[in-house]
Amino acid sequence: MPPSPSRVTQADVARHAGVSRTTVSFVLSGREDMRISIEARRRILGAAEELGYRPNLTAQSLRTRKTHTLGLVSDTVAGTPHAGGMIQGALEAALERDHLLYFAESGGDPAAERKLLQGMLDRQVDGLVHAAMSTGRRRPSEQMRSRPCVLLNCLDDSGEFTCVVPDEEEAGRQAVRLLLEAGHREGVHVVGGRHLTDGTPEGVYAGRERMRGVEAVMAQAGLRLGGVSECDWSAPEHGYAAVRGLLDSPRRPTAFVCCNDRLAFGVYQAACDSGLAVPRDLSVVSFDDSELASWLRPSLTSIALPHRELGRSAVSLLLSPEGPQPAVHRVPMPVRRRGSIAAPHR
Amino acid sequence: MPPSPSRVTQADVARHAGVSRTTVSFVLSGREDMRISIEARRRILGAAEELGYRPNLTAQSLRTRKTHTLGLVSDTVAGTPHAGGMIQGALEAALERDHLLYFAESGGDPAAERKLLQGMLDRQVDGLVHAAMSTGRRRPSEQMRSRPCVLLNCLDDSGEFTCVVPDEEEAGRQAVRLLLEAGHREGVHVVGGRHLTDGTPEGVYAGRERMRGVEAVMAQAGLRLGGVSECDWSAPEHGYAAVRGLLDSPRRPTAFVCCNDRLAFGVYQAACDSGLAVPRDLSVVSFDDSELASWLRPSLTSIALPHRELGRSAVSLLLSPEGPQPAVHRVPMPVRRRGSIAAPHR
DNA sequence: GTGAAAGCGCTAACAA
DNA sequence: TTGTTAGCGCTTTCAC
Numbered sequence: 001m002p003p004s005p006s007r008v009t010q011a012d013v014a015r016h017a018g019v020s021r022t023t024v025s026f027v028l029s030g031r032e033d034m035r036i037s038i039e040a041r042r043r044i045l046g047a048a049e050e051l052g053y054r055p056n057l058t059a060q061s062l063r064t065r066k067t068h069t070l071g072l073v074s075d076t077v078a079g080t081p082h083a084g085g086m087i088q089g090a091l092e093a094a095l096e097r098d099h100l101l102y103f104a105e106s107g108g109d110p111a112a113e114r115k116l117l118q119g120m121l122d123r124q125v126d127g128l129v130h131a132a133m134s135t136g137r138r139r140p141s142e143q144m145r146s147r148p149c150v151l152l153n154c155l156d157d158s159g160e161f162t163c164v165v166p167d168e169e170e171a172g173r174q175a176v177r178l179l180l181e182a183g184h185r186e187g188v189h190v191v192g193g194r195h196l197t198d199g200t201p202e203g204v205y206a207g208r209e210r211m212r213g214v215e216a217v218m219a220q221a222g223l224r225l226g227g228v229s230e231c232d233w234s235a236p237e238h239g240y241a242a243v244r245g246l247l248d249s250p251r252r253p254t255a256f257v258c259c260n261d262r263l264a265f266g267v268y269q270a271a272c273d274s275g276l277a278v279p280r281d282l283s284v285v286s287f288d289d290s291e292l293a294s295w296l297r298p299s300l301t302s303i304a305l306p307h308r309e310l311g312r313s314a315v316s317l318l319l320s321p322e323g324p325q326p327a328v329h330r331v332p333m334p335v336r337r338r339g340s341i342a343a344p345h346r
Numbered sequence: 347m348p349p350s351p352s353r354v355t356q357a358d359v360a361r362h363a364g365v366s367r368t369t370v371s372f373v374l375s376g377r378e379d380m381r382i383s384i385e386a387r388r389r390i391l392g393a394a395e396e397l398g399y400r401p402n403l404t405a406q407s408l409r410t411r412k413t414h415t416l417g418l419v420s421d422t423v424a425g426t427p428h429a430g431g432m433i434q435g436a437l438e439a440a441l442e443r444d445h446l447l448y449f450a451e452s453g454g455d456p457a458a459e460r461k462l463l464q465g466m467l468d469r470q471v472d473g474l475v476h477a478a479m480s481t482g483r484r485r486p487s488e489q490m491r492s493r494p495c496v497l498l499n500c501l502d503d504s505g506e507f508t509c510v511v512p513d514e515e516e517a518g519r520q521a522v523r524l525l526l527e528a529g530h531r532e533g534v535h536v537v538g539g540r541h542l543t544d545g546t547p548e549g550v551y552a553g554r555e556r557m558r559g560v561e562a563v564m565a566q567a568g569l570r571l572g573g574v575s576e577c578d579w580s581a582p583e584h585g586y587a588a589v590r591g592l593l594d595s596p597r598r599p600t601a602f603v604c605c606n607d608r609l610a611f612g613v614y615q616a617a618c619d620s621g622l623a624v625p626r627d628l629s630v631v632s633f634d635d636s637e638l639a640s641w642l643r644p645s646l647t648s649i650a651l652p653h654r655e656l657g658r659s660a661v662s663l664l665l666s667p668e669g670p671q672p673a674v675h676r677v678p679m680p681v682r683r684r685g686s687i688a689a690p691h692r
Numbered sequence: 693g694t695g696a697a698a699g700c701g702c703t704a705a706c707a708a
Numbered sequence: 709t710t711g712t713t714a715g716c717g718c719t720t721t722c723a724c
Contacts, residue, residue: 009717020695025719037693057468058413059717061404062700069448069469078434081427081637088424091451100465102415103449105437119446122403123415236641262641269643272618291427292638295582295608297615355701366711371703381709405701408716 016047071120074131089311162324172213192259193230239266279342298339362393417466420477435657508670518559538605539576585612625688644685
């Protein structure tokens with residue numbers, strides 16, 4: 001009747017060791033409360049070893065209702081170069097607690113997401129993580145409520161979920177502080193801004209938060225921004241277009257706060273075309289710390305998106321003994337000091 | 347006794363519909379061989395709907411010995427920006443066949459890999475994929491043999507596994523053909539080569555294969571390479587260092603075949619510093635087609651690593667009705683024509 | 693100290 | 709056409 005060649009079971013081990021299945025179960029699950037004779041334990045362990053016994057976690061789950069398995073569904077993080085770190089972090093934290101991870105992507109389609117979550121739920125996952133490629137507000141599927149869950153790199157409006165997001169506002173503050181420390185006062189220009197585009201008319205979470213931090217520190221120092229070039233963050237060309245003209249003007253900016261490394265790359269390209277050198281003629285500070293930052297010449301000072309740490313935190317929270325509590329956790333964004341900032345000269 | 351609030355089961359549905367559990371099972375699993383009265387079917391479906399019945403796949407698996415679940419373990423693909431496409435491809439193919447994917451990374455540590463595979467096996471996965479970040483030969487863990495499996499982006503020496511890899515040699519041929527088509531004959535220089543470094547004294551699979559393709563087409567056209575700069579592929583600076591001197595020489599190359607986009611970026615940087623323009627003064631063709639290729643000015647013609655397709659194929663093969671057969675599948679690498687190639691002028 | 697027996701939710705012979 | 713019954717491999721109560 002068994003449809004396929006079956007593996008060694010506890011029953012086999014019991015037979016081999018000359019004890020009952022119950023005893024085997026106790027010994028193999030390492031329970032101390034039932035006292036088993038040292039001799040029986042030895043025989044059982046020996047038999048298990050010899051037969052190459054491996055527990056069938058599927059059967060175990062059916063009984064215990066714990067699968068030691070988590071589900072992670074994202075819109076599209078695996079496809080986003082650096083966001084993969086979130087998965088790695090989640091994985092690490094899960095493994096440390098002996099859990100495995102189902103991973104899937106919805107591509108942003110709610111119907112697809114529901115189907116994926118359902119698949120995971122049907123497989124009795126112990127918990128769920130909903131991850132987003134870029135930080136923002138999301139409305140998690142109803143199914144998320146049927147199990148412990150946490151929102152990774154996104155916020156919800158209800159306030160009923162555990163959310164883990166980068167501390168963008170503080171990052172904005174840091175960016176400006178780096179420039180002020182180097183002696184910049186006037187001529188500080190922002191590239192990217194809130195990321196106001198047709199697709200994102202209100203801007204984007206990271207943009208709004210970073211700008212808030214940037215403006216707060218400037219105000220606090222009694223200074224004003226030289227200007228803000230609102231533009232699409234998606235590719236270097238937009239950064240290039242935003243600053244190309246500025247660089248040839250007589251009152252050109254001396255420092256740029258770029259909302260991500262791609263825009264900073266565009267600024268570098270524009271600088272090259274204008275015969276200007278970074279950081280001698282203009283300082284640049286950026287966000288994200290993608291590999292691009294270290295590839296650029298000179299290498300780019302950037303404030304990192306703590307992808308890995310976000311992933312770790314999300315799973316740690318999910319698997320914490322008390323379970324995830326409704327709250328927003330903001331993870332610090334580390335500053336990576338490199339070679340793109342110098343004192344203004346002129 | 348139930349440790350946690352239990353979900354709706356088939357028994358509940360049966361009670362509600364006034365039939366036996368068997369009948370419910372037949373109806374819900376959509377089997378046609380047992381004829382069920384239209385009326386009973388209606389009542390059962392209605393009850394299931396009303397109660398919000400969802401199958402417990404864990405229980406189902408225990409009986410059927412199929413979990414509709416696959417395991418994918420890689421060395422470190424999620425951390426490698428573009429290799430994430432492999433995961434996406436694998437995911438897509440799995441979903442199309444109603445399978446979910448366990449995903450994990452070993453970080454290249456064999457002990458960690460064994461542990462991960464064991465965890466998946468204990469959870470009764472139906473099949474296994476072993477993925478590698480960069481193409482090459484690997485010795486898969488013994489456990490891989492205990493289930494159907496395929497090697498993704500890597501080859502094994504035994505020849506007993508199904509392997510899916512990019513067709514690097516053909517890509518090498520294509521790269522040179524692009525240059526020849528544009529009119530280049532002499533002055534074609536390779537940057538990167540086999541990737542001979544301290545860590546990779548024999549070079550790297552992609553390097554060897556690409557070079558083979560490059561040299562074959564050159565020979566076939568009765569031409570010789572202007573030169574090959576063997577260097578580390580890991581960052582633009584190596585490409586920069588490799589060509590900086592060449593560009594100022596009187597007999598400077600007029601076309602570069604760069605072994606990846608990062609090296610090509612280094613060549614662009616060097617060109618900028620030498621006051622040379624791409625593609626007017628020098629043509630560049632590259633491999634990988636990372637985002638960098640489209641960010642560069644002018645955008646870079648590159649031969650893409652078909653990550654997604656690799657992932658798709660691997661899982662399709664794994665889930666094919668006959669199961670994976672020992673063989674090496676080479677996936678074509680698509681050419682992305684952009685703006686970095688022009689006729690040589692001089 | 694150890695074992696018999698029940699049951700997790702589902703499938704599938706077999707009988708009715 | 710439908711129901712009875714026996715497991716899948718494991719945990720756990722309760723009795724010996």
